[in-house]
Amino acid sequence: MSDPTVGAAHRYGTFLRFYVATMPQAAEAGWQAAQQFERLSPEQKEPGHWYRYTGEEGLIEVQADHSGEWHADGKLPEGVDPSLVVEIPPGESAPTLLDNMLALLGQVPASAPNHAQIAELMETLKDLPTPGRAARLVKGFQKTLASVPPVAEEQIRFLEQASQQMVGTELLAGKVRGYDAAGVLMVTAIAREVAKLSPQACSALLAKAAAWDLVAVDEMAARLIDGCWGLKLSAQLTAALDWLRGEGEKAIESARTGLYPEGHPELVLEIYYGGLLQAVPYLLGANSGYYKLSKAPNLSEDDLDTFQHKADTSEEKLVRMTTALQYAVQDVDLARLASKQAQVADLMKKDPKQAEALVREIIDLEFFYPPAFKSVLMADGAASPSVAPTA
Amino acid sequence: MQPDLKQASSAIGSAIGADAAEFTPTGEKHFVAEAALMEMGASFLFAFLKAVAKKAGEVAQEQVGTSLGTAIGEIFSGLLGRLKRKQPPVGEKDLEDARKEAETAVKAGGLSQAEIAAIGQAVATAMAAELSKRSDATISARVADQVKVEGLKVLTPEA
Numbered sequence: 001m002s003d004p005t006v007g008a009a010h011r012y013g014t015f016l017r018f019y020v021a022t023m024p025q026a027a028e029a030g031w032q033a034a035q036q037f038e039r040l041s042p043e044q045k046e047p048g049h050w051y052r053y054t055g056e057e058g059l060i061e062v063q064a065d066h067s068g069e070w071h072a073d074g075k076l077p078e079g080v081d082p083s084l085v086v087e088i089p090p091g092e093s094a095p096t097l098l099d100n101m102l103a104l105l106g107q108v109p110a111s112a113p114n115h116a117q118i119a120e121l122m123e124t125l126k127d128l129p130t131p132g133r134a135a136r137l138v139k140g141f142q143k144t145l146a147s148v149p150p151v152a153e154e155q156i157r158f159l160e161q162a163s164q165q166m167v168g169t170e171l172l173a174g175k176v177r178g179y180d181a182a183g184v185l186m187v188t189a190i191a192r193e194v195a196k197l198s199p200q201a202c203s204a205l206l207a208k209a210a211a212w213d214l215v216a217v218d219e220m221a222a223r224l225i226d227g228c229w230g231l232k233l234s235a236q237l238t239a240a241l242d243w244l245r246g247e248g249e250k251a252i253e254s255a256r257t258g259l260y261p262e263g264h265p266e267l268v269l270e271i272y273y274g275g276l277l278q279a280v281p282y283l284l285g286a287n288s289g290y291y292k293l294s295k296a297p298n299l300s301e302d303d304l305d306t307f308q309h310k311a312d313t314s315e316e317k318l319v320r321m322t323t324a325l326q327y328a329v330q331d332v333d334l335a336r337l338a339s340k341q342a343q344v345a346d347l348m349k350k351d352p353k354q355a356e357a358l359v360r361e362i363i364d365l366e367f368f369y370p371p372a373f374k375s376v377l378m379a380d381g382a383a384s385p386s387v388a389p390t391a
Numbered sequence: 392m393q394p395d396l397k398q399a400s401s402a403i404g405s406a407i408g409a410d411a412a413e414f415t416p417t418g419e420k421h422f423v424a425e426a427a428l429m430e431m432g433a434s435f436l437f438a439f440l441k442a443v444a445k446k447a448g449e450v451a452q453e454q455v456g457t458s459l460g461t462a463i464g465e466i467f468s469g470l471l472g473r474l475k476r477k478q479p480p481v482g483e484k485d486l487e488d489a490r491k492e493a494e495t496a497v498k499a500g501g502l503s504q505a506e507i508a509a510i511g512q513a514v515a516t517a518m519a520a521e522l523s524k525r526s527d528a529t530i531s532a533r534v535a536d537q538v539k540v541e542g543l544k545v546l547t548p549e550a
Contacts (some may be wrong), residue, residue, distance in 0.1 A: 063427075312417060
C-alpha cells in the first residue's frame with residue numbers, strides 16, 4: 001500500500017464501513033470501548049478473565065480457549081473467583097471514527113475537481129447520526145411509495161429497487177445507516193410474502209404505511225410487523241424474516257468466495273469488507289424482526305422459543321460481521337495482520353496443527369480476513385511485502 | 392482421544408463453524424472458539440454413534456422400537472446441557488464407548504456396508520429434523536450430513 005492515495009482511500013473506506021454498519025452511535029461506542037480495552041495490561045487482556053465496563057451491568061466472560069459468553073444480568077456464576085473480573089475504566093476519549101474520516105477527507109486539496117462532493121460528503125457524515133436525517137429519509141421514502149400506482153406488483157417493484165439502491169449503493173457510500181437499509185429490506189420482504197397470499201391486502205397495508213407518522217424507516221417495518229401479526233399473518237412474517245436471514249448468509253458466502261484480484265491484498269480487503277457490510281442490513285432485519293415477534297402477546301411456548309432462538313442466532317452472525325468491520329478499523333495499517341502472521345509462524349514451528357486451528361479461527365469463525373488470506377496468514381510477513389504494515 | 396475420533400470431531404466442528412449459536416441454548420449469548428467447536432463436534436458424533444447403535448440393534452432384532460426421531464431427541468436434550476459448557480463435555484471414553492457400542496451392534500446384526508450406510512442416512516435425516524425444530528433447516532441439514540460422513544468413517548473405515 002505504498003501509494004498514499006490508495007492508503008488514504010483504504011483508511012477512509014475502513015472507517016466508513018464500520019460507522020454506517022448499524023448506526024454511527026453504536027459504532028462510536030464500540031470504537032471507544034475497544035480503545036478502553038486496549039489500555040489494559042497485557043496480563044489483563046489474556047483470555048481467562050471476566051470483563052465489566054465501568055458503570056455497566058453486563059459481564060463478558062472470555063474463557064481460556066477464547067470462547068466467550070455475554071452475561072447480561074452481570075451475575076458471576078457460583079464458584080467463579082471474583083478476582084477474575086477486570087473492570088475496564090473509561091479513560092480519555094480517543095478521536096472518534098467521524099474525526100478520523102473528516103481528517104482524511106480534509107486532506108483533499110481545495111483545487112481537486114471533486115472538492116464540492118467531498119464537502120457535501122463531510123456534511124452527510126456529520127448528519128447521519130441525527131434523528132432529523134432518519135426522519136427526512138423516511139418521509140422521502142413514504143412520498144415515493146405513495147406515488148407508485150396502488151398495485152402490489154408495482155409497489156413491490158419499487159421496494160425491490162429501493163432495497164437494491166440502499167444496500168448496493170447508498171450504504172457503501174455512507175449516505176444511509178444499516179438500520180435504514182434494514183428497514184427497507186424488511187418492508188420489502190414482508191410486502192412480498194403478504195402479496196403471495198393477497199395482493200390487495202399487501203397494497204392496502206403499503207398505502208397505510210405510506211401515510212403513517214414515522215421517525216425512521218425501520219419504524220415502518222416494526223409497525224408492519226405489528227399489523228401483520230394482528231391480521232394473523234405470522235407465517236408470512238416468519239417467511240419474510242427467514243428470507244432476510246438467508247440473504248444475509250448468502251451475502252457473507254459471496255464475500256468469502258468472491259473473485260478477488262491476485263497480487264492486490266489491499267483491494268481484496270476492500271472488496272471483502274464491503275461484502276460483509278452488505279450482509280449486515282439483512283441480518284439486522286432478521287434480528288430485529290424476530291426480536292419484535294418474540295415480544296408479541298399471547299405467544300405459545302414453542303413460538304416464543306423459536307422467535308427468541310432465531311433472534312439470537314441472527315444477532316450472533318450480526319455481531320460477528322460488525323466485530324470483523326471493527327477489527328478492520330483496528331487493523332487499518334495492517335499491523336494486526338503482521339502480528340497474526342508472526343503468531344502463526346511461531347506456532348508452525350511448535351505445532352502446525354495448532355497453527356492451522358488458529359488460522360481457521362481467524363478466518364472461518366471471526367471473519368477477520370477472507371479465505372483467500374489463509375496463504376497470507378500462513379506465510380511470514382517477509383513473504384508478502386505488499387501487506388506488510390505501512391509506517 | 393483416538394486420532395480418527397479426534398479428526399472426525401474436528402471436521403464436524405469445522406462444519407458447525409460460525410453457526411454454533413444455532414445449537415446452543417436459547418437466551419445465552421456465546422462466542423464459541425475453534426477449541427470449543429471440537430467439543431461440539433464430539434457431542435454430535437457421540438449422538439450419531441449412539442443412535443446408529445440403537446437403530447442397528449433394532450434392525451438386528453427385527454424390533455420396532457421407539458422412533459428414531461424420538462431417540463435422537465432424547466439424546467440431544469441431554470447434549471444441550473453439555474453444550475452449555477456448565478457440565479463436562481462428552482469425554483474421550485464416552486466417545487470411544489459409543490463407537491464400540493455401534494460397532495458391536497452392527498457386527499451382531501451382520502449388517503452389510505449398504506445397510507450400515509442406510510442406517511447412517513436415516514440417523515442423519517432424523518438428526519437434521521430434530522435440529523431444525525429450533526435451528527435453521529439448511530444449517531441443520533449441512534451439519535447432520537457432515538456428522539453422517541464422519542460418523543460412518545469412524546464406524547467403517549474400510550468402506
